[in-house]
Amino acid sequence: MSSQAAKLNEGIDLAGKNVAISGGTQGIGAATGIRFAQAGASVFVIGRNEELGNKVVEELKKAGKGGKAEFIKADLSLVSSVKTLADQLKQKTGGELHYLITTQGGPPNGTFSLTSEDHESHFAIQVLSRFGLAYLLAQSGTLKDTWVTICAPGGEKSAPPDLEDLELKNEEERQRYLPMRIIKAGTRDGAVMDGLVSQFSSAFPSLRAVHAFPGYVHTSAASNQSFPRPLVLLQSLFGPLLARTIGNTPTTYAEVPFYLAANPQARGKGLEYTNEKLKPLGAPSWTKDQPELRKKLWEKMAAMIQ
Template sequence: MLTIVIAGGTDGIGRQLALQLIRNGERVIIIGRSSEKGEDLRREAAQLNGEDRFLFLQADLSLVSENIRIVNEVNRRVHHIDQLILCAQDQKFSKVYRETKEGLEHHFALYYLSRFILSFKFQEQLKRSLAPLIINVCAPGVKEDIEWNDLQLQTQGPFNSIKAIMHGSGLNNLLGVALAQSSADTNIKYLLYNPGAVRTKGATEAFDNILIKLLVKLIYKIIGLPVQKAVEPILHFIKKPPEDSLTAYKQNKKLDIGQIIPNKNQSKRLLQLTLDLIKRKHGEFNIN
């Protein structure tokens, strides 16, 4: 029985994975913001005779302090983690630059910084597994230049949440490199995974404008995968992790790491900038 942590597991891909893993007999720890959705998921786990293998932990993963708290909470409850799956994302379209109460741009904090903290802080727990794996559900293959002087897109003209998410995917690519380098002497594997267009509620309900919403739903009906189908490749990787320390896939297609991350040395720069940012907001932060 595997112990699998899913960050952002009460909706969409994370939720579907949680239920399927319960069916498969695995132990699942779900981290999410909504206690109500967590309770709904617990009831479904109980219907699958998996309540004893299900744990929901409430946390706002857009906050540095909450990520660190939840790592400590998981560490108190389990001896090791076999796999960490990172799904948390806010797909709601917005032109408003919104900061968390810690003073960080919301999408940057949730889509990149949370993944950074959990990836590094769960390393010790993952090292105790025979075949540890981190799956970062983001968008490898999407080309996006890094705004090195403005990682949170504070001064890049009118704010756009789509731009913020695309930029976050570029940051997550480099996070994969940094984690793989940090784990070079371990057996931790890191997988950057792009599920493509998936018919989740978050994706199809992202826009408030009714006409745009109807158009998006039509497009996703044509090109989007149902969630049950979209998680099949992830379930395959859970069962059979990649052999390389860092891999990237778009659905079932393996991507060339050298093409999607042409300058791996930039990961060191991003690592240092991220550590400096966390220390300014939260105090000392060690990744070893």
């Protein structure tokens, strides 16, 4: 389904460019890192699993065209670790990081737990760390071009997030029926990222931010995210078929974030919110009609990071 992006990406040379892929040790992140390496970029793979990270680095070196390949171990559930990571990337890239692709986390599974820093665990990885890394790199001047975050956008008609309970910590939310908790968290994830991507270019006018909906990509996310066993089984049985028909494998989907970040043809086409078919999804109306709410969301998230 991403053949259009693959054709548009033919011949692009990224020699001398640096890219960081958070959540880059497997799935979409690993495949995207390999695609950037194939174009000559230096790739910094970020994740918690050192064994998987080193394996991806070896694949990057085989696929690459002279760029560096390095794994950086980081626990992205912790703000302190995100801050350390931003400093490491500044040092390792010489303050020249051209592209940031954030893929860490995954769909919510409805469980509730807190990190050692008292943030809800799913929110910390899926939302806070993505924003925090982009924010810190942009603020320091390290990020030079584009941030692409890969998770489902809310859509033009979506509602804004509840600023009073962004992490869905209140008892009423925690007592909801499991499917409702999953839906509520997923809707929250999309709405928050929508608002942050919208505000990003206002806060950093020289930079671009893109919220990319991957559609169906067959990965091991369901088992990695502790989803119920029946769902994991269904995904393993029917996932490959869906990937061949209506979806993508990580390798075929990797052409999309590559296009959105590094292909000059992606500029000026309204792709700040887009799907795997490179169809503009449009900014949610609330991000345009309620700029003060968007700004308050940004300030609240920035306070969590600072």
